[in-house]
C-alpha cells in the first residue's frame with residue numbers, strides 16, 4: 001500500500017461528510033496485459049463523526065483507480081486518482097554545495113533517456129524535445145495521452161535507463177506502435193530547470209509545492225536512496241547510477257535542445273534503417289536492451 005487517494009463520502013449513518021486519505025496498492029507492474037494490472041483490495045473507512053464503518057472495495061490498474069462501496073451510492077462517493085506520498089525534503093547543505101554536477105560525477109551518470117513514438121523522430125531531430133504545452137498542434141504524437149494537469153509543460157527524462165515500466169504499459173496499449181529512445185547528455189540537468197522525483201510523478205497529479213521542493217541537488221541524490229516497499233539497493237545490486245525506483249523520473253521544464261541529444265536508439269536494424277533518413281545528423285544505434293526490462297525487474 002504505497003499510493004494515496006483522497007476520499008470524500010457522505011456517511012450513510014450520520015449523513016456528515018467523511019474526508020479522508022486512504023492507502024491503495026500500486027498497480028501490478030509485472031502484468032503483461034492491461035487487464036492483469038489491476039491490484040484489488042478491500043478496506044474499511046471509519047466515519048470521523050459517528051465511528052460508523054464503511055466497507056469499500058477498490059481496484060488500481062495501469063489505467064485508473066476504481067473505488068466502490070455497497071453502503072454508499074456512487075453519487076455520494078468521490079475519490080481522487082492516487083499519487084505517491086511525496087513528502088518534502090530538507091535540503092542537505094553538503095549535497096547542495098557540490099550541486100547537480102556533484103551527483104552526476106559521484107554516481108558516474110553518463111546518460112539520460114527519453115522515449116517517444118517514432119513518428120516524432122523527425123520533428124525532434126530538427127527542433128529538439130519540446131514540452132507538450134509549447135507544441136503547435138499536429139507537430140507531435142503525444143506519448144502520454146492521459147496527462148491532464150500542470151505537467152503539460154515538462155519533458156519526462158529518466159536516468160541511466162529508460163522508464164521501462166511506462167514504456168512497457170504504452171506498448172501493451174498499442175502493440176503495433178514503433179518507438180525510439182533518445183539518449184541525452186547529463187549536462188542537460190545543469191542547463192535546464194528540472195525537478196527530481198524518486199518515484200513516478202508524471203502520470204499522476206503532484207502538487208506544485210512538491211515540484212518546487214524537488215528542484216534541488218538533494219532531491220536528485222534522493223532518487224538513489226532506499227525506498228520503502230522497494231528492494232534495498234544492497235540486495236538488487238543495481239549500479240550507483242540507477243535510481244532506486246525504475247519509475248523515478250526527472251521533469252525538465254524547458255525544451256531539450258538538439259545539441260543535448262547524443263543518439264537515437266532503435267530496437268532493431270530494420271527499424272533503424274527505415275528511419276535513417278529522419279535523423280538530421282543524430283547518430284543512430286541499435287540497442288534492443290534499452291527496450292527491455294531493467295536488470296532488477298524480477299525483484300520488484
Ligand SMILES: [Zn+2]
Nearest residue numbers: 011014047050
Ligand atoms: Zn457518520
